[in-house]
Amino acid sequence: MHEQDDALLDEGNLNEKEGRILDAACKIFALKGFSATTTNEIAKEAGIAEGTIFRYFKTKKHLLHGLLKQLVHIMADRIAIPPIEKILSQTQGKAIKDILKEVMIDRMALVEKHFPLAKVVLSEAMLHQDIRDIILGKITDRVMPLMGDFIDRMVLEGKIRPMKSHIALRCFVGNTLLLVVQRQLLKDKFPIEDIEQEIDETIDLMLYGFANREKGGI
Amino acid sequence: MHEQDDALLDEGNLNEKEGRILDAACKIFALKGFSATTTNEIAKEAGIAEGTIFRYFKTKKHLLHGLLKQLVHIMADRIAIPPIEKILSQTQGKAIKDILKEVMIDRMALVEKHFPLAKVVLSEAMLHQDIRDIILGKITDRVMPLMGDFIDRMVLEGKIRPMKSHIALRCFVGNTLLLVVQRQLLKDKFPIEDIEQEIDETIDLMLYGFANREKGGI
DNA sequence: TTCATGAGTGAGTGCTTACTCATTTTAGAA
DNA sequence: TTCTAAAATGAGTAAGCACTCACTCATGAA
Numbered sequence: 001m002h003e004q005d006d007a008l009l010d011e012g013n014l015n016e017k018e019g020r021i022l023d024a025a026c027k028i029f030a031l032k033g034f035s036a037t038t039t040n041e042i043a044k045e046a047g048i049a050e051g052t053i054f055r056y057f058k059t060k061k062h063l064l065h066g067l068l069k070q071l072v073h074i075m076a077d078r079i080a081i082p083p084i085e086k087i088l089s090q091t092q093g094k095a096i097k098d099i100l101k102e103v104m105i106d107r108m109a110l111v112e113k114h115f116p117l118a119k120v121v122l123s124e125a126m127l128h129q130d131i132r133d134i135i136l137g138k139i140t141d142r143v144m145p146l147m148g149d150f151i152d153r154m155v156l157e158g159k160i161r162p163m164k165s166h167i168a169l170r171c172f173v174g175n176t177l178l179l180v181v182q183r184q185l186l187k188d189k190f191p192i193e194d195i196e197q198e199i200d201e202t203i204d205l206m207l208y209g210f211a212n213r214e215k216g217g218i
Numbered sequence: 219m220h221e222q223d224d225a226l227l228d229e230g231n232l233n234e235k236e237g238r239i240l241d242a243a244c245k246i247f248a249l250k251g252f253s254a255t256t257t258n259e260i261a262k263e264a265g266i267a268e269g270t271i272f273r274y275f276k277t278k279k280h281l282l283h284g285l286l287k288q289l290v291h292i293m294a295d296r297i298a299i300p301p302i303e304k305i306l307s308q309t310q311g312k313a314i315k316d317i318l319k320e321v322m323i324d325r326m327a328l329v330e331k332h333f334p335l336a337k338v339v340l341s342e343a344m345l346h347q348d349i350r351d352i353i354l355g356k357i358t359d360r361v362m363p364l365m366g367d368f369i370d371r372m373v374l375e376g377k378i379r380p381m382k383s384h385i386a387l388r389c390f391v392g393n394t395l396l397l398v399v400q401r402q403l404l405k406d407k408f409p410i411e412d413i414e415q416e417i418d419e420t421i422d423l424m425l426y427g428f429a430n431r432e433k434g435g436i
Numbered sequence: 437t438t439c440a441t442g443a444g445t446g447a448g449t450g451c452t453t454a455c456t457c458a459t460t461t462t463a464g465a466a
Numbered sequence: 467t468t469c470t471a472a473a474a475t476g477a478g479t480a481a482g483c484a485c486t487c488a489c490t491c492a493t494g495a496a
Contacts, residue, residue, distance in 0.1 A: 017474085033345050035253030039454060049475045054455060096428070123341035126403070127251050136407045161430040166408070167419050168428060170400070174392025182388070185344070189354045190384070201385050209427030210314070210386060212379040235443085257484060267445045272485060 018056050020046040022067050030116035034064055034124055068121065068134045076138040080110060081146065088150045096159040100203050104176055108199075111180050144169075175202050236274050238264045240285050248334035252282055252342055286339065286352045294356040298328060299364070306368045314377040318421050322394055326417075329398050362387075393420050 024046035028037045039060055043050040057063040083106055091099050111118055125131045144166075151165035160168070179202065182190055192198050242264035246255045257278055261268040275281040301324055309317050329336055343349045362384075369383035378386070397420065400408055410416050 033251075033253060035251060038452080040452090050454090051456075051476065052474055055473075060454065100428075119344045123344040126337045126341040132403060136404065140407055158430055160428040161426075163423060163428070164419060167416070167423055170396045171389075171393055171420070171423055174396040175389055177396075178388045178392040185350060186354065189358055198385070201382060202389070205381060205385055205389055205427070207427045207429045208379075209423070209425045209429075210318075210378040210381070211425045211427075212376050256482080258482090261446095268484090269445055269486075270443085273443075278484065 017048060017052060020048065021053055021056060021063070022070060025063055025067050026071075026117060029064070029067070029120045033120060039063075064124070065130075065134065068131060071117070071121070072135055072138050075114075076142055081142055083110075085146065088146070091154075096154065097203060097207060099154075100172070100206070101199060104172075104179075104199055104203065107176050108180055111177075112184065115180070115184050171206060175206060235264075235266060235270060238266065239271055239274060239281070240288060243281055243285050244289075244335060247282070247285070247338045251338060257281075282342070283348075283352065286349060289335070289339070290353055290356050293332075294360055299360055301328075303364065306364065309372075314372060315421060315425060317372075318390070318424070319417060322390075322397075322417055322421065325394050326398055329395075330402065333398070333402050389424060393424060 021042065024042045025037070028041050028045055031037075039053055040050055042063075043053055046053075053063065057066055084103065087099070087102055087106060121131075121135065125135060147169050148165040151160070151163075151168050154160045155162050179192075179198065183192055183195070239260065242260045243255075246259050246263055249255075257271055258268055260281075261271055264271075271281065275284055302321065305317070305320055305324060339349075339353065343353060365387050366383040369378070369381075369386050372378045373380050397410075397416065401410055401413070
């Protein structure tokens with residue numbers, strides 16, 4: 001029943017059992033959502049007794065919070081931030097188009113790799129402020145400055161025109177997120193045949209906009 | 219306990235009790251999500267006996283499906299489509315910037331008015347294919363053609379440059395959606411002071427893109 | 437007035453749940 | 467090997483759940 005495989009979570013700061021519990025919870029929450037998951041299922045998936053869960057987590061809600069805190073911590077410090085830092089630090093001589101493409105592909109791959117999990121986190125965050133707070137902490141602390149600085153630098157280098165970084169960021173995130181959602185959840189009704197071409201066209205649109213400059217666009 | 223107020227749902231094709239049940243379900247699902255809502259709560263909110271729910275809906279899951287079908291039906295045919303049809307049919311002589319602004323404000327107002335509900339629908343749709351199918355039916359049938367035709371017409375009129383309509387649409391939806399999410403859910407950490415200015419800047423970015431044309435934007 | 441009908445009821449039912457705790461197992465020191 | 471303390475266990479428990487059903491009662495026809 002339990003598996004040792006691709007443990008996302010078992011880090012140094014928590015012991016083996018605790019890691020197994022969090023991994024199992026992660027897996028089943030991702031499948032069915034928080035409320036519809038039972039502690040019994042989690043125990044079976046983790047290959048431990050149900051009682052053991054409650055030695056490590058006072059209640060089921062505490063388990064969810066523990067999971068999210070770990071996730072946000074790991075995601076931010078080990079998985080999500082370093083690659084983007086690397087990409088954004090090696091932009092000399094590259095066309096903005098290629099930088100954006102590299103970032104978009106990297107971010108899509110990241111979200112898609114952890115999509116089952118991302119679904120639960122998003123669907124819980126939609127309903128509960130306390131869950132949002134856990135996630136937003138890291139975003140304000142690390143992601144926003146990182147992205148904001150990058151955009152400001154691109155403006156200074158003249159690669160993009162002067163603009164407010166948060167608006168550019170929202171545009172980029174919106175396009176990337178919907179692209180992932182379409183590919184993961186809406187593939188039956190709105191399939192994407194050639195993902196690379198789709199990304200190219202999306203970036204082209206973001207870069208040059210809707211407007212028809214030749215005709216002045218009224 | 220029960221209220222007669224702003225019933226979104228009591229249409230001709232369902233009787234008073236059924237409407238009350240759906241309205242109550244709507245309200246509580248919106249607050250706590252589907253799994254965490256009990257039929258007892260719904261009955262109390264509707265001011266009827268718990269048993270009555272099951273005279274109209276075989277199971278709790280049937281109740282959710284009934285609710286979503288009603289919602290999608292009402293939203294599409296009465297609330298969501300007509301205003302946008304009107305806006306999109308009166309574009310002669312208007313600048314594309316103003317058309318987009320009008321549409322974005324209209325769509326934001328629509329989603330924000332029904333946001334508690336939109337949250338449940340999105341968070342359930344994230345996890346369950348059958349829920350997605352209920353929603354996507356109307357979108358493929360009515361929304362996509364409407365929007366697609368509009369974009370194609372704008373291209374023909376030379377107001378926007380040639381592009382694939384679904385990419386333009388995804389960009390517009392992404393920007394609008396994230397704007398609403400930021401305003402409704404992230405207002406504590408990322409407040410928006412002047413929403414109209416924010417919309418203006420977002421549309422400007424969509425229209426003219428990131429690229430710095432003066433400098434060629436390497 | 438009498439009766440038939442079916443909408444509405446809510447206490448009841450059996451099942452599932454999160455959580456507990458007396459007991460067993462494990463691990464390491466003496 | 468023996469002892470000890472912590473870790474792990476899983477049957478048990480009370481609460482809560484979706485759903486049922488024997489019943490009430492309003493309505494309207496005869």
